[in-house]
Amino acid sequence: MTPNRRQFLNLVAGASAATILSAAPQDAFASYPFPISSNAYNWLTFYWRQNKNWGEDLDTCIAEYAKSGLTAYEPSFNSAEEVAKLGTVLKKYQIAMPSVYVNSLLHKTDEAAKSIASVLAIADEVKKYGTKIMVTNPTPIRWGGEEVKTDAELNLQAESLDKLGAALRQKGIILAYHTHDVEMKAGAREFHHMLLNTSPLNMSFCFDVHWIYRGSQNSQNAVFDVLKLYGKRVVELHLRQSVNGVWSETFGDGDIDYRRFAAELKKLNLRPNLVIEQCVEDKSPNTLDALQAHIKDLAAVKDVFKPILG
Secondary structure, eight states: OOOOHHHHHHHOOOOOHHHHHHHSOOOTTSOSSOOOEEEHHHHHHHHHHTTOOTTSSHHHHHHHHHHTTOOEEEOEESSGGGHHHHHHHHHHTTOBOOEEEEOOOOSSHHHHHHHHHHHHHHHHHHGGGTOOEEEEOOOOSSTTOOOOOOHHHHHHHHHHHHHHHHHHHHTTOEEEEOOOSGGGHHHHHHHHHHHHSSOTTTOEEEEEHHHHHHHTTSOHHHHHHHHHHHGGGEEEEEEOOEETTEEOSSSSSSSSOHHHHHHHHHHTTOOOEEEEOOOOOTTSOOOOOHHHHHHHHHHHHHHHTHHHHO
16 A cells, blocks of 8 residues: 555655745745755655655665656655755755655644744754745644544644744745645635634645545535635645546646646746645556656646746
């Protein structure tokens, strides 16, 4: 079975958005608008099905990554100590790190302060490598579970996100809120509460398009409604496609009309950070390795998002 993101994080030790970015210290290694990235998680899923471990030999892995034509990378970090090891290898292969994914647990009083401190410590390290966006998906009650958080827990989580985002903003980094499917349960109360009870100055939105689609029982209407509601908060997209509900091996045409999505972004005058997250799951086709798939992904994303890439 393909590992979930929580397992991945344990496996691998590895105003508006424009206003904040323009005010942030600039680094020639990662200028805005950023080049198209790929998340580390998709590479892990491809490696996993080949009985290999993504990140075990960082130099070999990033050397292969560079062959795909991708020039930016979104890794996941559990601690500040992991950053320098990866950052050194990325610089060797001239791969930028404009965004990173970090874990957080923000709905429990005794854990929220620890999570905020951990993310801020990571921020101090990643900013040395030009990182401008930190993506987080607050931990659910139980990964893969059906439980939902109480109103009190949601209130604390929103307060914690706002506090974290304000602190990151002082460091010249944007906090981007990310979701999976669990946040869409119970009328999507967790999802909406986070975006309606945090300041746009302190928290932006990482729109993982397919998780919104899957979390709303495969509704393309939900995808475009979320874009209408929160488009101005979007600073980053996670891009994944499926065919008949199953994650496809490469990005392209399928269940979600991404060409329409790109056109809507153009109308909204948005150019979010584009991050490929074309993972594979148990029923996905198995005809390509990670490198072959990501070469195709990069070409497809450039084609589909031509309206906003220029």
